[in-house]
Amino acid sequence: MTEKKVNKKIPKMTIIRLARYLNCLSLLPRELYKEISSKELASKIGLKPTQVRQDFHHFGGFGQAGYRYKVDDLIKGMEEILGLDRSQNLIIVGVGHLGQALANYRKFEDLGLRLVGLFDTNPRLVGMAIRDVKVRDIDEIPDIVKSENVSIGVIATPTESAQITADLLVSSGIRGLWNFSPINILTPPDVIIQNEHLSVGLMTLSYKLKQIMSS
Amino acid sequence: MTEKKVNKKIPKMTIIRLARYLNCLSLLPRELYKEISSKELASKIGLKPTQVRQDFHHFGGFGQAGYRYKVDDLIKGMEEILGLDRSQNLIIVGVGHLGQALANYRKFEDLGLRLVGLFDTNPRLVGMAIRDVKVRDIDEIPDIVKSENVSIGVIATPTESAQITADLLVSSGIRGLWNFSPINILTPPDVIIQNEHLSVGLMTLSYKLKQIMSS
DNA sequence: TAGATTGTTAATCGATTAACAATC
DNA sequence: TAGATTGTTAATCGATTAACAATC
Numbered sequence: 001m002t003e004k005k006v007n008k009k010i011p012k013m014t015i016i017r018l019a020r021y022l023n024c025l026s027l028l029p030r031e032l033y034k035e036i037s038s039k040e041l042a043s044k045i046g047l048k049p050t051q052v053r054q055d056f057h058h059f060g061g062f063g064q065a066g067y068r069y070k071v072d073d074l075i076k077g078m079e080e081i082l083g084l085d086r087s088q089n090l091i092i093v094g095v096g097h098l099g100q101a102l103a104n105y106r107k108f109e110d111l112g113l114r115l116v117g118l119f120d121t122n123p124r125l126v127g128m129a130i131r132d133v134k135v136r137d138i139d140e141i142p143d144i145v146k147s148e149n150v151s152i153g154v155i156a157t158p159t160e161s162a163q164i165t166a167d168l169l170v171s172s173g174i175r176g177l178w179n180f181s182p183i184n185i186l187t188p189p190d191v192i193i194q195n196e197h198l199s200v201g202l203m204t205l206s207y208k209l210k211q212i213m214s215s
Numbered sequence: 216m217t218e219k220k221v222n223k224k225i226p227k228m229t230i231i232r233l234a235r236y237l238n239c240l241s242l243l244p245r246e247l248y249k250e251i252s253s254k255e256l257a258s259k260i261g262l263k264p265t266q267v268r269q270d271f272h273h274f275g276g277f278g279q280a281g282y283r284y285k286v287d288d289l290i291k292g293m294e295e296i297l298g299l300d301r302s303q304n305l306i307i308v309g310v311g312h313l314g315q316a317l318a319n320y321r322k323f324e325d326l327g328l329r330l331v332g333l334f335d336t337n338p339r340l341v342g343m344a345i346r347d348v349k350v351r352d353i354d355e356i357p358d359i360v361k362s363e364n365v366s367i368g369v370i371a372t373p374t375e376s377a378q379i380t381a382d383l384l385v386s387s388g389i390r391g392l393w394n395f396s397p398i399n400i401l402t403p404p405d406v407i408i409q410n411e412h413l414s415v416g417l418m419t420l421s422y423k424l425k426q427i428m429s430s
Numbered sequence: 431t432a433g434a435t436t437g438t439t440a441a442t443c444g445a446t447t448a449a450c451a452a453t454c
Numbered sequence: 455t456a457g458a459t460t461g462t463t464a465a466t467c468g469a470t471t472a473a474c475a476a477t478c
Contacts, residue, residue, distance in 0.1 A: 011445065012419075019418035027398060037459070044399065050447055057461065065460040066454030082418045083425030097319060101312035107397065107414045111421070151424060176424040178417060182322065183242060184259065190427060194420035198411065199322045202393060203234035203297045204227075205409035206326070209366060209391045210298030212405060226469065252435070265471055272437065280436040281478030435478075442471070447464105454459075 014055045015082075020045055021052070022078040025071055026110060035068040084112045089150045090178075091117035093165050094157035095125050095135050098180060102156060103130045116148040117141075121161075138168065145172040152176040159183060166193075229270045230297075235260055236267070237293040240286055241325060250283040299327045304365045305393075306332035308380050309372035310340050310350050313395060317371060318345045331363040332356075336376075353383065360387040367391040374398060381408075 024044050025036070038049040038056075056062050062077050063069040079085050090108070092099050095118050108115055118135040120126060128135045136144070144150065153169035155162055155177060162181035169177060170191055177193045179185055187193055239259050240251070253264040253271075271277050277292050278284040294300050305323070307314050310333050323330055333350040335341060343350045351359070359365065368384035370377055370392060377396035384392060385406055392408045394400055402408055 013445075015419055015422050016415060019415040019422075020412070022418065023397060023412060023414050024399065039459090046399075048447070050449095051445095053460065053462090054446075061461055063460055064454085065452055066458080068459065081422070083421040084418065088421065088424075097312045097316035101316055104312060105413070107417075111414065111417060113417070113421075152420065175427065176420055178420055182238060184239065184261075192420060192423040192427060194416050194423075196411075196413065196416050197235070197238060198320070199238050199326065200231060200234040201409050201411050202322075202326060202328070203237065203299065204230055205367065205391055205393055205407060206298040206303065206328075207230050207234075207296070208407045208409075209303075212390065212407060228469075254435090263471070265473095266469095268436065268438090269470075276437055278436055279478085280476055281434080283435065433478105435476100437476080438474090440471100440473080442469100444469075445467085447466070449464080450462090452459100452461080454457105 010058050014058055017045075017047070017051075017055055018078055018081065021055075022075065022082065025075055025078075028071065030071070033071050036071055036074070037068045041069075079112070087112045087114055088152060089114050089116045089148050090152035090154060091115070091119060091141070091144065091148075091150050092154040092156055093119045093138060093141070093169070094155065094161070095120040095122075095128075095130075096156065096158075099154075099156035100130060102154060102180075103133065113152070116150060117144045138165075141168055142172040145169075145174060150174060152178060155179045155181055155185070157181065225273050229273055232260075232262070232266075232270055233293055233296060236270075237290065237297065240290050240293075243286065245286070248286050251286055251289070252283045256284075294327070302327045302329055303367060304329050304331045304363050305367035305369060306330070306334060306356070306359065306363075306365050307369040307371055308334045308353065308356070308384070309370065309376075310335040310337075310343075310345075311371065311373075314369075314371035315345060317369060317395075318348065328367070331365060332359045353380075356383055357387040360384075360389060365389060367393060370394045370396055370400070372396065 021041060038052040042049045042052045059081060062074050090113050092102055103115060103118060115133055118130060118133050119138045119141055120135055121138055125135050126137050153174040155165050157165050159181045162183055163185055166177055166185045166187060170187055175191055177191060179193055180196045182197055182199055185193060236256060253267040257264045257267045274296060277289050305328050307317055318330060318333060330348055333345060333348050334353045334356055335350055336353055340350050341352050368389045370380050372380050374396045377398055378400055381392055381400045381402060385402055390406055392406060394408055395411045397412055397414055400408060
């Protein structure tokens with residue numbers, strides 16, 4: 001697959017599905033699944049085969065007519081597209097329960113992401129270590145960001161501190177924020193922010209529940 | 216607003232945005248915002264005013280031509296649509312860091328949801344209490360689901376136990392699952408499952424970061 | 431009236447699905 | 455060959471945006 005078609009602008013739903021494909025493939029027992037068809041992959045996620053092929057088509061396809069997809073090729077190709085091929089470093093700000101849950105999140109390594117710092121204001125937490133990563137005071141963020149070449153900052157602070165934390169991360173040079181606070185954080189336009197607004201998921205669940213109850 | 220238009224089938228993106236509107240409105244200082252225009256609301260979330268009005272239009276609208284929207288009316292109307300008006304009970308299975316983070320999640324009350332049980336298999340956790348909610352053994356799930364009329368089950372267990380936890384919750388009578396494990400859980404068709412696959416968010420963040428870096 | 435607003439229809443745009451050639 | 459598969463174009467479908475009447 002050469003760099004063809006990359007100019008055509010990829011639908012954002014395609015990217016989200018690409019992430020779901022990759023997640024699904026990475027959970028597959030590799031002995032049983034050396035190859036997979038668009039039909040099989042689609043059924044595992046609840047999509048149609050033609051959707052899978054159309055998504056892949058945006059990138060020139062990952063297979064060859066007649067053959068099924070090679071799982072290795074799919075994974076490698078998707079990792080490259082999603083920018084997971086070169087390892088990226090991240091830090092977590094806020095070492096409460098959520099921050100600790102994320103610090104123990106095994107998926108990071110699978111995705112080629114390396115946790116290089118934990119930060120909090122609470123002096124009782126500073127000095128602790130989780131999985132060999134030291135908890136530092138937030139004052140040290142700018143230094144660590146530079147020395148460790150950090151590209152992603154995770155905001156796991158209380159809501160009140162979320163905006164100021166974002167400001168600090170951005171001024172330290174970070175361009176990618178993963179935000180777990182419920183507020184809409186304001187950032188310069190060249191900063192990418194991925195909101196994990198849990199209440200949105202919970203509300204849509206409530207809506208769907210209401211639907212099936214009343215039908 | 217009478218029950219008109221409810222048959223027209225609502226786009227699922229509209230529901231997601233409805234949740235975002237409600238989240239945004241609930242965070243507003245109520246003294247300053249007794250009323251709000253579609254333009255203001257849209258700009259806070261990064262949408263166009265006409266999108267907001269079209270979304271509202273699916274439900275017959277929340278205002279009156281010439282006037283701006285009354286924030287109270289918006290909140291009340293959206294809560295009703297999303298099924299947040301009558302209080303629902305939920306339980307959390309898995310009291311690790313993530314489970315504890317969720318147990319302390321203040322948003323539940325705001326959304327009219329009441330946490331009525333925490334469950335784990337670890338005997339060292341059973342007997343503890345978080346915010347006055349006791350941690351019980353998972354054997355007690357069926358009883359509590361019935362006695363407390365639980366409608367939502369949160370899966371915050373390790374990946375290995377996620378499917379079996381879902382099975383237990385479903386067989387206990389729960390129809391709504393909020394899943395934080397990375398796997399795609401299999402359920403009967405009448406069960407609603409809301410996946411909170413964190414790796415998907417992280418991967419799309421990585422993709423967008425790669426885009427701005429290379430442009 | 432002039433300006434600002436919502437509700438609602440129509441036009442545009444984009445995304446999903448269907449169909450099928452090419453390949454094994 | 456027959457059956458199954460992917461890649462690719464075209465058709466369908468749905469969602470967003472634009473335009474504007476109605477209202478304050």
